[in-house]
Amino acid sequence: MFRLGVNQIARTSGARNYATLREIEGRLKSIKNIEKITKTMKIVASTRLTRAQRAMTSSRVFNQSDKEFMENADPAKPEGAKSLLVVVSSDKGLCGSIHTQVAKAARRKVEELNGNVDIVALGDKVKAQLIRTHSEKLKLAFSGVGKEAPNFNEVALIVDEIQKLGKYENIEILYNRFVSAVSFDPAAFSVYAADAIEKAPGLSKYELEGDSVAETLSELSFANSLLSAMAEAYASETSARRNAMDNASKSAGDMINSYSILYNRTRQAVITNELVDIITGASSLE
Template sequence: MFRLGARQVARSTGARNYATLREIEMRLKSIKNIEKITNTMKVVASTRLNKAQRAMTASRVFHKSEAEFLENTEPEKNAEEKTLLVVVSSDKGLCGSIHSQISKYARKRIAELNGNADVVAIGDKVRQQLTRTHADSVKLAFNGIGKEAPNFYEVALMVDEIKKLGEYANIEVLYNKFTSGVSFEPSTFNAYTAAAIEAAQGLSKYDLESEDISSTASEFGLANSLLSAMAEGYASEISARRNAMDNASKNAGDMINKYTILYNRSRQAVITNELVDIITGASSLD
C-alpha cells in the first residue's frame, strides 16, 4: 500500500514537471522569435543609418550658410515677447529614450520661459508626452514624420502651416543632435522673424535689391533650420533604434541561455521521476 502511494506521488510530481516543462518550452520559443525580430530590426536600422547620415550631412551644408548669415547680421531676440518652440521628434518608437529626452528638454525650456511659450509638436511621440503636462501650450502638431529622410518640400509645407499661427518675436527649433553612432544631444536652432532680421545692424553688410528680403530670409531660415533639425533627429533616431535592437537581441540571447539550462534541468528531473516511477512499480510487483 505504501509503495502504491509513493507511485501515485511520483506520478503527480511528474505531471507537474511536464506542465512546467511545457511552459518553459513555450517561453523559450517566444524568446527565440523575439530575438529574430530584434535582429531583423537591427539590420534594417543599420541599412537605413547610412542614408540618414547622408541626408544629415547634406542638411548641415545648407544650415552652415544660414548660420553664417545670422552671425553676420546679428539679429536680436525679444525676451519679453512670447516664444514659439518647434519640437522635432517622430511617430515611431522602439528607439530608446530619444523621444523622452527631447520632451524633457522642451518642458525645461518652457519652465525657463515661465510658460510664455507656444509649442508646435512634430511627431506623435513628442505630442503625446507634451500634451500630458502642457496641453494648453501645444498649438499645432504634425504626424506622419520619421518614415523616410526629410526633404525640403514637406518642410516648406510645414512652415506654411506654422506661419498661420501668427507672428512670434522668437522662434526656437528643439531637436536631437547626432553626435556619434551611440549618442545624441538635445539642442536648439534659433530662427528669427522678419522684423528681427530687418532691425539687425549687420544687415547693411549685404547689398540687397529686394525690399522684402527680410520676410523671405525669415521663412527660408525657419525652413532651413527645421530641415536640419529633422535630418539630425532622423539620424539620431535610426542610430538609437539600432542600438536598442542590439541591446534587446543581447538580452534575448542571455534569456535563451538561461531558459535552455532551466529546460534541460527540468527535463532531466522529469526523466528522473519517470525512472523512479518505473522502479517503484517494478518493486511493487515483487
C-alpha cells in the first residue's frame, strides 16, 4: 500500500512538477510511526515466545505419556461413526497465514470424513473462516482463547463444554504444530472414545480397577491432547507474529529510505526553482 503511495507521488510530480514537501513529510512521518509499532510488537512477541516454548515443552511430556499408553493399548478407531473436529486457533491477527492454513486443513479433513462431522472452533479467526463454508457443521465456538499460554484448568473447562454436545466415537483435534521458529505445520491428535479404549486388546497389560476407568482415560486423553494442541498453536502463532512484525519493520525501513530520497530530491528541486525565480526576477530589474 505504501509502495503504491511512493509511485503515486512520483507520477503526480510529473503532472504538477513536484509533490509538496508537506505531503511527503507527512507520509514519511506516518511510516516511521508504523515502524515503531511493528518493532515494539516484534519485541513483545519475542518475549512471549520464550514462555510459549516452555509451556509447549511441558505439554509435550504429558502428551507423550498418553501417546505411549494408547500405542500399548492399541484401541481401534471406529469406521463410519460421526466425528467431532476441534479446530484450535485464536482471536488475534497480524501473524501471517497461520489461521488460514489451519482453516484450510479443517476443510480438507471435513472432505476426508465425507461431511459426517461436527466442528468446534477455538478462536474467532478460524470461526470466521469456517462459518463461511461450513456454518451448518459448526456446533460450538470459543472466544477469548490463545491470549496467553494455556493451562490445564482452562482446558478442562473447554472439554467440559464440548462434552455437553454428546458422545462422539471419533474426536480429532486440529492445530498448528510448532516445527521451528520460522515454520509450522497443521497436524492432528486423535482421541479415542471410552468404548474403544475398553475394547482395546492391549488394555490387559495394565492393572486397572474400577468400572469407569475407560471413561476417565478417554476424558484425560482428550484434555491432555487439547492442552498440547493449544500450547503448540500458541507457540506457532507467537513465532509467526514475531516473524510478521520483523518483515513489516524491514519493509517500513525500505520505504523510509525511498521516501527520504524522494523528500531530499524534491526539496532540492524546490530550492533550485526558487533560486531560478530570484535570479530571473533580479535580471529583469537590471
